[in-house]
Structures are given as structure tokens and as C-alpha cells.
Amino acid sequence: MQTIAQLRLATAGLMALWGMETSPPKKLSVVTTTPDLAALAREIGGAAVDVKALAKPTEDPHYVDAKPSLIVTLNRADVLIEGGAELEIGWMPPLLESARNDRIAAGAVGRIVASQGVKMLEVPATFDRSKGDVHPYGNPHFLLDPLNVKLMVAQMANRFSQLDPKSADVFKTNLQTFNATLDTKLAEWQKQLAPYRGAKIVTYHKDFVYLAERFNLEVVETLEPKPGIAPSPAHITQVIAKMKADNVHVILVQPYQNRKTAETVARQTDAVVLDIAQQPGAMKNTDTYFALMDNIVRTLAAAFAENK
Numbered sequence: 150m151q152t153i154a155q156l157r158l159a160t161a162g163l164m165a166l167w168g169m170e171t172s173p174p175k176k177l178s179v180v181t182t183t184p185d186l187a188a189l190a191r192e193i194g195g196a197a198v199d200v201k202a203l204a205k206p207t208e209d210p211h212y213v214d215a216k217p218s219l220i221v222t223l224n225r226a227d228v229l230i231e232g233g234a235e236l237e238i239g240w241m242p243p244l245l246e247s248a249r250n251d252r253i254a255a256g257a258v259g260r261i262v263a264s265q266g267v268k269m270l271e272v273p274a275t276f277d278r279s280k281g282d283v284h285p286y287g288n289p290h291f292l293l294d295p296l297n298v299k300l301m302v303a304q305m306a307n308r309f310s311q312l313d314p315k316s317a318d319v320f321k322t323n324l325q326t327f328n329a330t331l332d333t334k335l336a337e338w339q340k341q342l343a344p345y346r347g348a349k350i351v352t353y354h355k356d357f358v359y360l361a362e363r364f365n366l367e368v369v370e371t372l373e374p375k376p377g378i379a380p381s382p383a384h385i386t387q388v389i390a391k392m393k394a395d396n397v398h399v400i401l402v403q404p405y406q407n408r409k410t411a412e413t414v415a416r417q418t419d420a421v422v423l424d425i426a427q428q429p430g431a432m433k434n435t436d437t438y439f440a441l442m443d444n445i446v447r448t449l450a451a452a453f454a455e456n457k
């Protein structure tokens with residue numbers, strides 16, 4: 150007579166023969182181009198996914214270091230989530246080509262483009278690549294508008310469910326929880342910034358326009374004359390004149406931008422330079438999307454209160 154243990158062993162052997170896994174199911178391997186997309190994928194995927202971002206939080210998403218190790222990461226991915234609108238055009242195409250992974254090829258279920266469905270701001274009427282502008286299909290920094298985040302997470306839940314139907318309920322629950330928190334948070338953020346309606350700011354790059362649109366702020370100028378073009382002395386002179394004329398006292402820079410340029414302008418305009426990160430993990434207390442937005446809103450509200 151066989152013991153229970155022997156029976157279990159025999160059953161496991163048969164299941165393995167039939168290709169039925171007895172080991173824990175494989176998690177979906179999700180790769181995102183930028184850390185903000187990774188933070189959102191973690192919220193929706195939870196324990197059913199493994200998430201990795203290609204770019205570091207302190208890297209400019211337009212100019213990521215295309216290390217060969219990223220090819221291996223892309224080769225093993227079940228899902229690739231990109232910002233789209235040519236945000237990654239400067240570094241991703243050769244990596245993707247070398248990775249030779251049909252699961253994440255353009256048009257595959259495993260390829261998610263965040264810009265899909267987003268109402269893009271600043272779409273140029275005509276576009277001349279020779280001028281070096283890196284926003285040919287409109288402004289790709291749209292995740293600072295929480296309503297665009299809602300579109301993104303819905304798309305994630307949908308695709309993750311197609312690729313891993315047995316976890317569909319988990320993704321659905323995570324999506325509902327995330328959206329409920331987002332609604333509460335958005336109301337809080339709007340309340341915190343409401344007293345500063347129309348507040349004027351200058352940014353280094355055109356990376357805060359969606360935030361400004363959602364929270365009724367005004368981006369008066371950028372230190373870059375065009376997205377991706379380094380500030381020139383002639384342009385900086387214009388920015389200083391405009392800041393003085395419009396009474397602007399707040400300049401926003403991200404960790405990978407040239408803070409020195411911002412400081413030079415600030416000295417001549419009696420402005421403050423605020424370090425603000427758009428990528429979770431780039432600064433202290435910004436590890437999740439909610440923590441990041443809390444940090445941004447709090448920093449802005451404090452600066453506006455002081456520089457009214």
C-alpha cells in the first residue's frame with residue numbers, strides 16, 4: 150500500500166509530465182521606460198507582477214543611458230510600458246531591436262503606450278526636426294495630471310488581465326483601490342493649491358505644463374528656448390526681463406537639470422529655485438505616485454505662500 154507522501158509524489162510527477170506546474174505561477178515581468186510608469190504598474194499589478202524601470206529616477210527621460218544590460222531586461226519582459234509621443238525616441242529603439250522580443254513588439258498585447266488616449270497639450274502645428282525640439286507630437290510629460298494617470302492605470306489593468314487572466318480579479322481590485330485614493334488625493338491637492346490660482350512659475354524644461362493646467366498655474370517661460378535645447382545667454386536675458394515684468398518669483402528644476410543656470414536667473418529676479426522631481430524615487434519621500442504628488446503640491450504651496 151502506498152503512503153500519502155508517495156501518492157503526492159506520484160501526482161506531482163504526473164502533473165509535471167502533463168506540463169501542469171506545481172510550483173508558484175510565474176509573475177508577469179513588466180518593464181517600464183520611466184520610474185513613474187513603474188510606480189503605477191506596481192500599484193495595479195501588486196504581487197502578481199515584477200516591475201523594473203529602464204531609466205533611473207534621476208535620469209532625464211529623453212536621454213537615458215542605453216546600457217547593454219537593459220537589452221537583457223527587455224529580452225525577458227512580458228510587458229513593456231512606454232510614455233510614447235517620442236519621449237524615448239533618443240535611446241530606446243536600438244535597445245528594443247537588439248532585445249528581439251516579439252511579446253513587446255509594437256502592436257503586441259504586451260506593449261503599452263501611455264500616451265494613447267491622452268489629450269496631448271502643445272501639439273505643434275508644424276514641426277521642424279532640424280530645430281532640435283524633442284516634443285514633436287505634443288508634450289509627453291502628462292503624468293503630473295492625475296486624470297491622465299487614470300487613463301494609464303485603466304489600460305494597465307486591462308492588458309495585465311489579458312496576459313494573466315487568473316489574476317484579473319486582483320488587477321480589478323487594485324485598480325478600484327487606486328482610483329478611489331486618487332479621487333480623494335486629487336480633491337486634497339486642488340484644495341491646497343486653490344489659494345494660488347493663476348500663480349506664475351518658470352521651469353527649466355517644458356515638463357510641468359499638465360500640472361499647471363490641472364491646478365490652474367501659469368508657466369510663464371522656460372529656461373530652455375525649446376524643449377531639449379540648452380539655455381542660451383540671449384534667451385536667458387529675455388526670460389529675466391519677462392520674469393521682472395510679470396513679477397514671477399518661482400523657478401522649478403528637476404535633479405538632472407542645470408540648477409546653476411536657474412540660480413543665476415533667480416539672483417537677478419529675486420526668485421527661489423525649487424527642486425522638484427517628476428520621477429518617484431528621485432528625491433526623499435517620493436517613492437510612490439501619491440508621495441511624489443504630495444511632495445510637489447506641498448513644495449509649491451509653501452513657495453507660493455512665501456512669494457505672494
Ligand SMILES: [Zn+2]
Nearest residue numbers: 211354355376
Ligand atoms: Zn520633454
